[in-house]
Amino acid sequence: MLGxxxxxxxxxxxxxxxxxxxxxxxxxxxVWALQFTPRVAVLEDAVxxxxxxxxxxxxxxxxxxxxxxxGAVELGAKLAxxxxxxxxxxLVRHGGSEAGDGFQIPLExxxxxxxxxxxxxxxxxxxxxxxxxxxxxxDVRKLPRGGLSRRFDPSLLKALDQAYGLRPEAYEWMVLPExxxxxxxxxxxxxxxxxxxxxxxxxxxxMAGWLAARRLGATAFTLRWCHDVMRAKDAxxxxxxxxxxxxxxxxxDHFARLLTEHLAQVQLLAPAGxxxxxxxxVAPLIEESRSLIPETLRKGASTELALERIQARxxxxxxxxxxxxxxxxxxxxQSWDHALPKRTVAHSPYSLPLPTWILDEPLRLIERDNRPHxxxxxQLLLGPDRVEGGWWHRSGETGxxxxxxxxxxxxxARSPHAGVLWVFQQRLAGDQTAWFLHGHxx
Amino acid sequence: xxxxxxxxxxxxxxxxxxxxxxxxxVTNFTFLRGASHxxxxxxxxxxxxxxxxxxxxxxxxxxVVRAHVAAKAAQLPLLLGSQFCIQPRNETEAPFTLVVLxxxxxxxxxxxxxxxxxxxxxxxxxxxxxxxxxxxxxLADCVVLLCxxxxxxxxxxxxxxxxxxxxxxxxxxxxxxxxxRLDDELWLHRMRCLSELTALPLVAVGDVHMHIRSRKPLQxxxxxxxxxxxxxxxxxxxxxxAEQHLRTRLRLAQTFPAELLAETLVVAxxxxxxxxxxxxxxxxxxxxxxxxxxSFLHQVTYEGAGRRWPGGVAxxxxxxxxxxxxxxxxxxxEHYFLTVYDIVAFARSKNILCQGRGSAANxxxxxxxxxx
Numbered sequence: 001m002l003g004x005x006x007x008x009x010x011x012x013x014x015x016x017x018x019x020x021x022x023x024x025x026x027x028x029x030x031v032w033a034l035q036f037t038p039r040v041a042v043l044e045d046a047v048x049x050x051x052x053x054x055x056x057x058x059x060x061x062x063x064x065x066x067x068x069x070x071g072a073v074e075l076g077a078k079l080a081x082x083x084x085x086x087x088x089x090x091l092v093r094h095g096g097s098e099a100g101d102g103f104q105i106p107l108e109x110x111x112x113x114x115x116x117x118x119x120x121x122x123x124x125x126x127x128x129x130x131x132x133x134x135x136x137x138x139d140v141r142k143l144p145r146g147g148l149s150r151r152f153d154p155s156l157l158k159a160l161d162q163a164y165g166l167r168p169e170a171y172e173w174m175v176l177p178e179x180x181x182x183x184x185x186x187x188x189x190x191x192x193x194x195x196x197x198x199x200x201x202x203x204x205x206x207m208a209g210w211l212a213a214r215r216l217g218a219t220a221f222t223l224r225w226c227h228d229v230m231r232a233k234d235a236x237x238x239x240x241x242x243x244x245x246x247x248x249x250x251x252x253d254h255f256a257r258l259l260t261e262h263l264a265q266v267q268l269l270a271p272a273g274x275x276x277x278x279x280x281x282v283a284p285l286i287e288e289s290r291s292l293i294p295e296t297l298r299k300g301a302s303t304e305l306a307l308e309r310i311q312a313r314x315x316x317x318x319x320x321x322x323x324x325x326x327x328x329x330x331x332x333x334q335s336w337d338h339a340l341p342k343r344t345v346a347h348s349p350y351s352l353p354l355p356t357w358i359l360d361e362p363l364r365l366i367e368r369d370n371r372p373h374x375x376x377x378x379q380l381l382l383g384p385d386r387v388e389g390g391w392w393h394r395s396g397e398t399g400x401x402x403x404x405x406x407x408x409x410x411x412x413a414r415s416p417h418a419g420v421l422w423v424f425q426q427r428l429a430g431d432q433t434a435w436f437l438h439g440h441x442x
Numbered sequence: 443x444x445x446x447x448x449x450x451x452x453x454x455x456x457x458x459x460x461x462x463x464x465x466x467x468v469t470n471f472t473f474l475r476g477a478s479h480x481x482x483x484x485x486x487x488x489x490x491x492x493x494x495x496x497x498x499x500x501x502x503x504x505x506v507v508r509a510h511v512a513a514k515a516a517q518l519p520l521l522l523g524s525q526f527c528i529q530p531r532n533e534t535e536a537p538f539t540l541v542v543l544x545x546x547x548x549x550x551x552x553x554x555x556x557x558x559x560x561x562x563x564x565x566x567x568x569x570x571x572x573x574x575x576x577x578x579x580x581l582a583d584c585v586v587l588l589c590x591x592x593x594x595x596x597x598x599x600x601x602x603x604x605x606x607x608x609x610x611x612x613x614x615x616x617x618x619x620x621x622x623r624l625d626d627e628l629w630l631h632r633m634r635c636l637s638e639l640t641a642l643p644l645v646a647v648g649d650v651h652m653h654i655r656s657r658k659p660l661q662x663x664x665x666x667x668x669x670x671x672x673x674x675x676x677x678x679x680x681x682x683x684a685e686q687h688l689r690t691r692l693r694l695a696q697t698f699p700a701e702l703l704a705e706t707l708v709v710a711x712x713x714x715x716x717x718x719x720x721x722x723x724x725x726x727x728x729x730x731x732x733x734x735x736x737s738f739l740h741q742v743t744y745e746g747a748g749r750r751w752p753g754g755v756a757x758x759x760x761x762x763x764x765x766x767x768x769x770x771x772x773x774x775x776e777h778y779f780l781t782v783y784d785i786v787a788f789a790r791s792k793n794i795l796c797q798g799r800g801s802a803a804n805x806x807x808x809x810x811x812x813x814x
Contacts, residue, residue: 325677326675326679327677328678352624352625353624382627383624384622385623385624386622386623386682387682388658388682388684389662391658391662392659392662392673393674409622412624
């Protein structure tokens with residue numbers, strides 16, 4: 001029930017020279033967040049997104065944090081991280097700037113210190129709870145659960161449990177829109193075209209998010225502006241410019257530079273109050289493959305070369321291949337090798353039936369009345385097949401290496417319940433013999 | 443009655459177990475395959491109560507002398523023979539092994555001549571044999587065992603069986619090995635079918651490569667040397683198990699049907715040759731046609747005496763010559779004297795310095811022949 005949640009709360013940008021009238025809306029924020037994970041939901045007045053699943057695609061969680069934080073600053077959203085969505089939302093509302101990360105200390109301690117309003121379902125009952133002396137979520141949690149469920153509506157306990165990760169959270173995930181259209185109301189009227197860029201940049205960041213989520217690149221986008229109602233009569237309702245790029249792109253800085261150049265040649269006929277950005281033409285972006293399997297392999301190039309490249313990427317220990325070895329001992333007939341030798345096929349000189357599956361370690365069988373048992377008494381069908389060898393073979397170089405010499409009589413046996421088996425009899429120390437199960441037939 | 447003799451057939455070390463003669467066994471003279479000395483094999487076979495042992499090195503008779511000496515000491519009847527791998531001429535044939543055992547002196551001679559022919563027509567250490575190279579007459583007075591390969595198909599088996607039957611009628615068997623493999627039973631069944639088809643009797647063979655099981659590591663090392671790889675890479679070239687040793691008769695009785703074990707005695711009974719029968723055979727060329735060795739020696743001696751004593755041979759010397767010639771004839775040494783005489787005469791005619799016999803022999807015949 002615990003994940004890696006980000007909560008994004010829209011806030012006005014205090015540092016912007018052209019203060020925007022309103023903070024970004026949650027829908028736009030959600031569209032932007034969809035480039036990081038498909039699990040994005042609007043929760044009350046914020047956006048929550050679960051990112052643990054896609055962390056690997058962005059390198060690691062730390063890198064993903066950096067990306068999301070940079071975007072949040074640009075879009076004007078406050079960010080907090082927590083193991084649950086509800087907790088992240090509570091933190092983003094009421095945590096200090098230093099407490100934005102719910103992973104620094106245990107979740108209970110983070111949440112216990114927060115005021116009642118941090119969780120809406122709890123905040124609703126603030127007057128009642130305050131009268132019984134509750135000031136923080138921790139106080140509420142200490143109250144008897146039975147009493148809480150009887151005196152308050154069930155959503156209180158549910159929200160509390162969800163925040164603490166005791167109950168799963170269920171959200172309706174956002175769906176990425178088919179086309180991009182972002183709109184922004186400017187705080188003050190803008191009289192020169194280049195100044196539009198400050199507002200347009202936020203829309204460009206949103207568009208880049210949408211493009212990334214769609215795996216598209218924009219080849220043309222249109223910026224529209226609406227003239228203020230207090231305009232001259234001949235000024236018209238507004239204007240627009242369309243910017244084209246040579247290559248499909250998602251790069252915000254590139255878009256912004258192009259837009260700057262275009263806006264420098266535009267004369268605003270009247271002060272503008274609203275701007276709108278549309279991705280007018282998009283094309284699939286041919287990205288550099290991040291796939292593990294090289295493109296060449298899919299195109300039918302040599303497997304050997306492809307394997308070598310994969311081995312180079314992952315490290316020599318991570319790629320293994322099955323090797324069929326000419327060896328009379330069953331456990332050595334096939335092995336998994338790190339090296340990538342030439343494929344050699346060793347043909348057995350015997351047309352013997354060999355088991356489909358073999359056990360890692362032979363399993364000693366119990367004997368009753370001098371008969372081996374495995375899920376019932378075994379009926380020996382065919383044998384013996386004597387295998388001797390491996391006296392030169394040791395399990396390692398060290399002193400405790402054991403010899404891998406075998407001297408076994410193999411039999412084809414049938415168990416009433418386990419089917420046809422490959423068992424062997426082996427002499428043990430002290431003139432004892434024992435039966436072992438080594439493989440199953442398909 | 444063959445080499446086993448009356449005693450061997452009647453005196454049995456253990457009556458409860460069937461008697462056995464190992465008919466296919468290589469010594470370490472089959473280089474890089476045999477892992478035991480001939481002596482070890484003989485002693486072990488005797489200890490296990492085998493009635494006889496056949497030494498059948500591959501295209502070689504090199505092991506038989508040591509085996510003969512050891513067998514004489516151990517009082518174990520010995521069969522002499524050899525085995526040959528017969529290469530296929532085309533795809534309808536499969537390689538198989540032919541074990542050839544000498545029945546008598548003539549058979550031994552034929553077998554040796556056959557090996558010499560094969561070895562001289564190939565590079566040193568190798569031989570190449572196909573069915574074309576074997577004629578019935580070449581291996582007269584020998585018995586043969588057909589030991590087919592397990593990978594052979596039924597058609598190939600039948601072809602080999604019919605060839606053996608046609609070439610060695612009445613003195614051929616099918617040698618069946620049972621090496622504790624999963625397909626032993628199937629193999630025996632196939633061999634029984636072949637036997638029914640060709641009327642060739644089946645006989646048990648052990649295809650022995652070592653005298654005891656614990657020689658397997660040495661055998662493995664030999665195999666590795668033969669194929670020129672480290673032991674760990676030899677794979678299926680190594681023997682699957684150590685079964686190709688001289689097995690106890692108890693184990694043999696558990697492994698082979700009784701009639702196959704009994705048939706080994708039948709084969710052994712057909713072979714009566716022993717190396718004891720061999721003597722040195724002097725070349726006949728030293729005696730001209732119309733003479734016996736004694737008469738020719740008599741003639742050349744008196745010719746020589748005429749040269750040594752031109753004035754006439756003294757009666758005492760003549761008596762000495764007659765005495766020596768009588769002794770030589772008694773000991774059948776005429777050929778020896780004539781051979782040396784022939785060599786010395788040749789050397790003199792070519793002005794080659796030669797010494798002949800030493801003078802210490804104090805022999806007037808030698809003096810007359812000029813070989814002292």
